[in-house]
Amino acid sequence: MNKKVIIIVLLSIIAIGGGVAYYMWNKPKTNAADVKPNYILPADSLGAAFAKNEDSANAKFVKDFVALEIQGVVDNVFVNEGNESVIQLMTNTPDYAVKCYFLAGESVSANKGEKVVIKGFCTGYLMMDGVQMSKCALIK
Template sequence: MTSKKIISSILIVAILGIYIVYKMYNKPHVDVADTKSDIIATASQIMTDFTSDENKANTKYLEKIIEVSGVIIDTNIEKEKGIVTLKTDDDFGSVLCHLSETATQKIETLEQGQTITIKGICTGYLMDVILVKSEIIN
């Protein structure tokens, strides 16, 4: 009788696990362009937050839609995706904005030294702060 309970419990947990994985895998993608920003900041402010207290900054920024303003120091295309690098007050770090497909088409209009506002999803900090699915605001 106890083996039936154990088997039933395992079956219930397995079904629940499969359901959760299915829901997470099929979660709708966020349309950054049409979604309101969670945080508005400058590139230098975000970098300062991450370099002073990474854990606190992770809580504040990770997986949130950030609208960041800064000066372009570089633009390039890797694997058909545009990347805009924004200058910060930190000599060793910057904000890397990986552009969406539509924003990548506009990368030719951007110039070094230009001040720009970009909105994207923050995925973390590894010497640079990374934003993905980024859209050019202006």
């Protein structure tokens, strides 16, 4: 192999590597819309799982790449100080509502009492607040 070919191959590898690194560094935040859910369950079941045993619910649901599809009834819709839209779903367990957070700047349209299906990633449970979901996408 002559030197010219080696140089071209090396430059190509560097260019591809640089391009991949640039893409990775600047890749946009994405929601769970196109992710296949690992679990499909009602909001009430998710709240109940955390109320029953937070550690085991964390071990099951709070994992990278573990997406959830949640069915529930809208209790509240608001935008927080971080410009994140939030849909809060009703559950039968007090203090264990499911709060679905959307990416900052994404607007959502839902009304209290409406039945919805939301995909997202569970981030855990906070005292007095409930179960939180992030990177959510309103499916229907």
